[in-house]
Amino acid sequence: MPHPLLPDLTSVAAATAAQQGFELADLQLHTHLRPMTVQVQIRRPGGVDVTLDDCAGLSGPMGDAIEASSLLTDAYVLEISSPGIGDLVQSDRDFQTFRGFPVEVTINEGDGPPQTLSGSLLDRSDNHLEINMKGRIKKIARSSISCVRLTSPTS
Numbered sequence: 001m002p003h004p005l006l007p008d009l010t011s012v013a014a015a016t017a018a019q020q021g022f023e024l025a026d027l028q029l030h031t032h033l034r035p036m037t038v039q040v041q042i043r044r045p046g047g048v049d050v051t052l053d054d055c056a057g058l059s060g061p062m063g064d065a066i067e068a069s070s071l072l073t074d075a076y077v078l079e080i081s082s083p084g085i086g087d088l089v090q091s092d093r094d095f096q097t098f099r100g101f102p103v104e105v106t107i108n109e110g111d112g113p114p115q116t117l118s119g120s121l122l123d124r125s126d127n128h129l130e131i132n133m134k135g136r137i138k139k140i141a142r143s144s145i146s147c148v149r150l151t152s153p154t155s
Helices: 006-018 052-068 091-097
Strands: 023-030 037-045 076-081 103-109 115-123 130-134 134-140 145-150
Touching: 006 037, 006 052, 006 134, 037 052, 076 145, 091 115, 103 130, 115 134
Parallel strands: 037 076
Antiparallel strands: 023 037, 103 115, 103 145, 115 130, 130 134
């Protein structure tokens, strides 16, 4: 069950992040820790990387906004970070960055069940995705792809 203060804290954090040029990616409140911890994850619009300086620069305004809201009456630790890299490959930048990495491609063709193909990511064009499946190049129509996910080399 989510903490009752979570919606209000999320609203305060989202507004503060927006004022500083960021988007709120996630907010977690860990009340089981002593002192409790407020974890705020931010991202920049347009996919620009979040730096350590960005996190440090937002820490003061975010702390001030939380204090001004009077939502938290107990001591807390504020952590500002980026969400990091997920396992889904979605943007053009992701496909460039993870070229050669092992991926699983989920394909939905017609009425049958989804099919998953595994291989190394080679290339993506406007129409196709190419993966290397144990030395064989597989060209997959982008229109049939529902998901491209990074995997570990051993899975």
